[in-house]
Amino acid sequence: MTVYLSRIVYNSARNSSLRCFSLPERLLPQFGFYSVKKDFCRFPRVLLAKQYTTDAIQPVLALENSSIPLKKKIMHKKADLEDLTNKEGHYLTLAYVTANSYDLKGLKEALVQQKLYEPATLQAQEVGDVVIANAVYTVGSEPREIIFFREGAVVFWNCTELEASNVLDLVRKYEVDSYPREVVEKEREVMTYSYQPNAKKCYLQESGFVLVPERDNSLEKFTFSHAMAQSARLGAWESRLEGLAAAVRQHSSLMERHGAANVDKKEVVRKLGELFSLRHQLNVESDLLDTPDFYWEQEQLERIYSSTVAYFTIARRTRVLNERLAHCVELLELLSQWAADRHHVRLEWMIIALILVEVCFELLHFFERYAHREEALSS
Structure with a gap:
């Protein structure tokens, strides 16, 4: 009984959410709504939504753009x-x-x-x-x-x-x-x-x-x-x-x-x-x-x-x-x-390189000891 009631609540909630969030079918690919079963995620064709525009959204221009002149100081009107x-x-x-x-x-x-x-x-x-x-x-x-x-x-x-x-x-x-x-x-x-x-x-x-x-x-x-x-x-x-x-x-x-x-x-x-x-x-x-x-x-x-x-x-x-x-x-x-962070990164890479050099030397010493041991056993 509990399972049956929970299924009823789930289906009603899903249907209401689909009615609230309605998109036209031509917009579905843009939002990435893909389904194997078409009737699983069916959206009505009628959509009452606000029209949004991006005309007021302008890209942020960098200060370092050489084509943009610097803002001149605010000057009061001086007498002639x-x-x-x-x-x-x-x-x-x-x-x-x-x-x-x-x-x-x-x-x-x-x-x-x-x-x-x-x-x-x-x-x-x-x-x-x-x-x-x-x-x-x-x-x-x-x-x-x-x-x-x-x-x-x-x-x-x-x-x-x-x-x-x-x-x-x-x-x-x-x-x-x-x-x-x-x-x-x-x-x-x-x-x-x-x-x-x-x-x-x-x-x-x-x-x-x-x-x-x-x-x-x-x-x-x-x-x-x-x-x-x-x-x-x-x-x-x-x-x-x-x-x-x-x-x-x-x-x-x-x-x-x-x-x-x-x-x-x-x-x-x-x-x-x-x-x-x-x-x-x-x-x-x-x-x-x-x-x-x-x-x-x-x-x-x-x-x-x-x-x-x-x-x-x-x-x-x-x-x-x-x-x-x-x-x-x-x-x-x-x-x-920015310059300080780059300097820190350079120091970190130098430390890593020194650690790698030390590991290489330790490996060489290990192979040398292994070679001497083999020679001793063979003799």
Whole structure:
């Protein structure tokens, strides 16, 4: 009785499953449904199923494919220098980043010896790590001012490109880890500033700074300069990452064509060190991820700094740069692990070869002892 009931349950379950899983007969060969008895696995011709498409499924393209260009960095829209200089009542502001850091003490002494600029001070003494130089000789009614940051950036207020180039040549002697000249010129920031008669406070307007006339705007100028210097530094790091990403691509392409045998592990480790150094500068040494402490107690200056940073899209560029850094580090770590595994496999084969050699010697010794024993018995 139990066997009979179990057969009834089994047949009903099989029939229901076949009704739920119904395929047309023309699809059976594709799914590999073969049976000697056709009526054993009979499927109805009617199939109510969703239509699936593979149009949205694209093959994964390797990073090392030489036909695919590298993704360029995210750039904010920079102002045109010619358009800015033609505006009446607007003065030029230029920001350059030339090195990782400056020797401010030696630079300040050089400026004094040159007798073209004289050092100045800000109202707030807690700024620090900044040298401000005012031009001794004036051209027109608007003074010229230069702000040097220890982080390797310099901002020119109301200075021409020729004067800025001369000052950059002077600064080169006091640079630590200088950047290439083409990077310095490419990543500079250009803005203008003007005075509004009815303005009661300084603010950012389009591609220019608005200052209050007949008032000391030194702290506001410092704040604008700080934000411009941050953008220029970030641009230099983006250019550096482009070169490192190209090197990562070359290693990946080399491994694709020739395998892991031609991957130089020392070079991979060196590039990893450069990426970690860049990540440390971006996230630890710089204050791009947060507002500097100096502005916390200065509400107006903090507002100016935040608006200028937002104008240069520093937060988004920093996030994207960190993501690209993480991706490059992941690829290089994969290559390094691949090369290490191949080295381990080579060592294992060497050990196996040594064991085989030892076994061969043991076999020779065994045959020698066997031969001597036979000779002794025969004699």
